[in-house]
Amino acid sequence: xxxxxxxxxxxxxxxxxxxxxxxxxxxxxxxxxxxxxxxxxxxxxxxxxxxxxxxxxxxxxxxxxxxxxxxxxxxxxxxxxxxxxxxxxxxxxxxxxxxxxxxxxxxxxxxxxxxxxxxxxxxxxxxxxxxxxxxxxxxxxxxxxxxxxxxxxxxxxxxxxxxxxxxxxxxxxxxxxxxxxxxxxxxxxxxxxxxxxxxxxxxxxxxxxxxxxxxxxxxxxxxxxxxxxxxxxxxxxxxxxxxxxxxxxxxxxxxxxxxxxxxxxxxxxxxxxxxxxxxxxxxxxxxxxxxxxxxxxxxxxxxxxxxxxxxxxxxxxxxxxxxxxxxxxxxxxxxxxxxxxxxxxxxxxxxxxxxxxxxxxxxxxxxxxxxxxxxxxxxxxxxxxxxxxxxxxxxxxxxxxxxxxxxxxxxxxxxxxxx
Amino acid sequence: xxxxxxxxxxxxxxxxxxxxxxxxxxxxxxxxxxxxxxxxxxxxxxxxxxxxxxxxxxxxxxxxxxxxxxxxxxxxxxxxxxxxxxxxxxxxxxxxxxxxxxxxxxxxxxxxxxxxxxxxxxxxxxxxxxxxxxxxxxxxxxxxxxxxxxxxxxxxxxxxxxxxxxxxxxxxxxxxxxxxxxxxxxxxxxxxxxxxxxxxxxxxxxxxxxxxxxxxxxxxxxxxxxxxxxxxxxxxxxxxxxxxxxxxxxxxxxxxxxxxxxxxxxxxxxxxxxxxxxxxxxxxxxxxxxxxxxxxxxxxxxxxxxxxxxxxxxxxxxxxxxxxxxxxxxxxxxxxxxxxxxxxxxxxxxxxxxxxxxxxxxxxxxxxxxxxxxxxxxxxxxxxxxxxxxxxxxxxxxxxxxxxxxxxxxxxxxxxxxx
Numbered sequence: 103x104x105x106x107x108x109x110x111x112x113x114x115x116x117x118x119x120x121x122x123x124x125x126x127x128x129x130x131x132x133x134x135x136x137x138x139x140x141x142x143x144x145x146x147x148x149x150x151x152x153x154x155x156x157x158x159x160x161x162x163x164x165x166x167x168x169x170x171x172x173x174x175x176x177x178x179x180x181x182x183x184x185x186x187x188x189x190x191x192x193x194x195x196x197x198x199x200x201x202x203x204x205x206x207x208x209x210x211x212x213x214x215x216x217x218x219x220x221x222x223x224x225x226x227x228x229x230x231x232x233x234x235x236x237x238x239x240x241x242x243x244x245x246x247x248x249x250x251x252x253x254x255x256x257x258x259x260x261x262x263x264x265x266x267x268x269x270x271x272x273x274x275x276x277x278x279x280x281x282x283x284x285x286x287x288x289x290x291x292x293x294x295x296x297x298x299x300x301x302x303x304x305x306x307x308x309x310x311x312x313x314x315x316x317x318x319x320x321x322x323x324x325x326x327x328x329x330x331x332x333x334x335x336x337x338x339x340x341x342x343x344x345x346x347x348x349x350x351x352x353x354x355x356x357x358x359x360x361x362x363x364x365x366x367x368x369x370x371x372x373x374x375x376x377x378x379x380x381x382x383x384x385x386x387x388x389x390x391x392x393x394x395x396x397x398x399x400x401x402x403x404x405x406x407x408x409x410x411x412x413x414x415x416x417x418x419x420x421x422x423x424x425x426x427x428x429x430x431x432x433x434x435x436x437x438x439x440x441x442x443x444x445x446x447x448x449x450x451x452x453x454x455x456x457x458x459x460x461x462x463x464x465x466x467x468x469x470x471x472x473x474x475x476x477x478x479x480x481x482x483x484x485x486x487x488x489x490x491x492x493x494x495x496x497x498x499x500x501x502x503x504x505x506x507x508x509x510x511x512x513x514x515x516x517x518x519x520x521x
Numbered sequence: 522x523x524x525x526x527x528x529x530x531x532x533x534x535x536x537x538x539x540x541x542x543x544x545x546x547x548x549x550x551x552x553x554x555x556x557x558x559x560x561x562x563x564x565x566x567x568x569x570x571x572x573x574x575x576x577x578x579x580x581x582x583x584x585x586x587x588x589x590x591x592x593x594x595x596x597x598x599x600x601x602x603x604x605x606x607x608x609x610x611x612x613x614x615x616x617x618x619x620x621x622x623x624x625x626x627x628x629x630x631x632x633x634x635x636x637x638x639x640x641x642x643x644x645x646x647x648x649x650x651x652x653x654x655x656x657x658x659x660x661x662x663x664x665x666x667x668x669x670x671x672x673x674x675x676x677x678x679x680x681x682x683x684x685x686x687x688x689x690x691x692x693x694x695x696x697x698x699x700x701x702x703x704x705x706x707x708x709x710x711x712x713x714x715x716x717x718x719x720x721x722x723x724x725x726x727x728x729x730x731x732x733x734x735x736x737x738x739x740x741x742x743x744x745x746x747x748x749x750x751x752x753x754x755x756x757x758x759x760x761x762x763x764x765x766x767x768x769x770x771x772x773x774x775x776x777x778x779x780x781x782x783x784x785x786x787x788x789x790x791x792x793x794x795x796x797x798x799x800x801x802x803x804x805x806x807x808x809x810x811x812x813x814x815x816x817x818x819x820x821x822x823x824x825x826x827x828x829x830x831x832x833x834x835x836x837x838x839x840x841x842x843x844x845x846x847x848x849x850x851x852x853x854x855x856x857x858x859x860x861x862x863x864x865x866x867x868x869x870x871x872x873x874x875x876x877x878x879x880x881x882x883x884x885x886x887x888x889x890x891x892x893x894x895x896x897x898x899x900x901x902x903x904x905x906x907x908x909x910x911x912x913x914x915x916x917x918x919x920x921x922x923x924x925x926x927x928x929x930x931x932x933x934x935x936x937x938x939x940x
Contacts, residue, residue, distance in 0.1 A: 109643045109652040137593045144591040172563040174556045176676045199618040202665045220554050224528045233528040246621045257595045
């Protein structure tokens with residue numbers, strides 16, 4: 103894409119009420135727009151990142167048998183009364199509104215009830231199980247305060263998968279698979295090395311739930327990490343008994359601030375009971391379905407990546423989710439420079455390499471460099487009179503201090519291999 | 522996908538309160554679930570259709586310079602007060618709710634204000650224009666009645682593009698391009714032959730808006746079509762003066778019921794005035810931006826296709842948006858039949874052909890045929906003892922009465938060529 107056609111521009115300042123690093127950088131670089139506290143729009147650069155994260159998650163969910171659908175945001179009172187979660191005394195962050203006829207409706211803050219209600223129609227026999235439906239969906243939570251940028255939104259974009267299994271054994275097999283899928287996701291988006299499987303509080307049906315916590319000073323959670331085996335314990339369940347049950351030693355544990363970027367939870371029959379979600383087994387006997395839930399907030403994940411992988415100049419996107427692979431900067435008014443830049447842009451895009459081409463003519467070289475560092479595309483390629491005199495194009499990774507001159511053929515080969 | 526892993530099943534009946542053909546067929550075939558009047562969830566089959574429609578629209582929008590983003594659903598009062606559309610006296614189908622601190626917020630019912638407010642930050646010079654941002658987005662309209670299935674939802678999935686141009690001339694060039702893009706979309710999704718560019722009421726800044734109306738008895742609109750030149754006039758502006766201004770003759774016009782599947786509208790400076798959306802031209806003078814809007818409801822389009830392209834047995838999907846290309850039916854318990862069906866399924870999926878494989882063992886041949894007709898996949902391929910005895914597999918298009926026997930190689934070649 104030509105930067106002259108990208109309508110966003112970088113900004114020196116973010117809104118005065120924006121106190122989080124992630125939103126500040128993302129607003130200044132033109133990835134998101136703040137509509138109000140906890141509500142952000144994704145601008146073209148931001149949506150490109152979200153779509154790449156979405157595709158990585160989709161691939162991993164499909165690989166473990168997930169089947170995608172799209173549930174409604176508007177939710178009916180009757181369905182949520184079955185589980186007892188309609189009441190504002192039980193759930194304090196509902197957004198509710200009314201139909202013209204006065205009927206109260208809610209906006210999805212999670213999806214257990216919606217799925218249980220739909221699946222109830224389709225589950226009757228053991229042959230119908232297991233099933234693993236999931237949604238990418240905008241979720242609404244009426245948070246009292248919302249100061250963490252896209253880490254904790256009043257409206258946010260979410261993936262949630264629910265598992266419906268015949269029994270605890272079948273559930274456990276999938277639950278373990280899901281851990282691997284989640285690890286793959288965090289590795290692929292570039293924060294696997296900072297992200298720990300973390301034991302957290304469970305519920306009636308499981309001693310623990312499992313969170314995936316990414317270490318960063320911006321984290322709202324405190325976790326204790328055992329660096330030797332790469333697992334962690336959330337402060338909420340951190341005590342001698344838990345450590346012992348997990349075979350961990352207090353002296354090995356390191357305290358860290360962290361952000362919960364994903365969580366998986368065994369639900370047992372908590373929802374299948376009120377929704378009477380039963381199946382007939384081989385003997386013709388009725389059994390309750392065993393459920394689990396598996397969530398990831400895409401905006402939160404994107405914000406966490408910005409919090410952990412930025413420097414004082416701007417964002418540093420991992421290649422897998424960067425809005426573009428290459429930021430091509432054409433410097434100066436020289437016709438030959440312009441032509442060579444155009445030629446390179448055409449060569450790279452013809453090969454399917456995603457290039458943001460800074461073809462703007464009224465911007466100084468210094469401003470182009472600063473914009474490029476702020477936006478954070480992995481490879482910066484500069485074409486200037488000097489680079490041509492030196493034999494070609496200057497390529498520099500966002501994380502490197504110095505570039506090097508290479509020819510157009512070398513450049514195309516290098517970037518193609520990295521595609 | 523194996524049908525044994527698709528959790529939905531066909532139903533004999535749709536909900537008692539469902540009076541529209543589109544929703545009745547889509548519910549019975551397992552494409553959608555009715556949450557309440559005007560609110561539907563998309564089940565796996567339905568989402569596959571929506572995604573294909575979405576990709577066709579995206580391709581056409583990008584081809585005319587569209588740039589995709591994702592605006593928030595929650596909208597702030599201050600922004601909508603600028604245009605005067607916050608008031609319930611002006612807009613009678615808002616869904617509104619409140620933040621914890623009592624602040625009123627709305628749910629997007631359209632996007633002019635959100636876009637104008639965002640773009641205001643980025644437009645200052647003639648060099649910034651034109652720009653063509655668009656969203657795919659869930660939209661909320663608090664309809665008093667909602668009885669048309671997915672043709673008119675309280676919540677619906679929508680594409681809207683807004684054009685921001687320097688002047689009327691530049692606007693008109695894009696407006697004409699958008700007509701072609703819309704025609705391409707309706708042709709590609711399979712209802713081009715039933716869809717007419719229709720002159721409808723304009724506004725302060727244009728004599729007409731343009732609707733794309735698809736002829737069907739389920740339509741809520743009345744249009745008059747001139748079959749000779751393929752254009753139509755909406756009843757709301759149908760009079761002698763209009764006919765004369767368009768060079769149409771009353772005696773040529775044929776009255777039809779139709780559904781509005783898309784609409785394009787010149788907005789002039791209606792929104793750029795309240796949002797003070799101005800740019801400096803080459804002379805340094807301030808000018809108001811000229812806007813246009815271009816909408817398509819994806820659910821409505823899907824519903825219209827079902828209304829127009831179904832028969833008494835079920836849905837007939839056009840190949841371009843069908844959830845699968847092939848419905849493969851394995852009949853009976855014979856091991857050789859099962860093996861040949863598996864072999865064919867693997868061959869086709871390995872070639873990237875999308876196959877729904879009815880591998881269920883507890884369903885009769887008659888039920889499989891009925892399900893297949895109801896779901897409406899374009900090609901039905903049957904493997905049975907009889908088909909194998911006859912020399913291979915029976916292939917039949919959904920629209921044909923009789924199939925023919927072909928070999929696996931012929932089948933793979935035929936379907937691959939059609940991919």
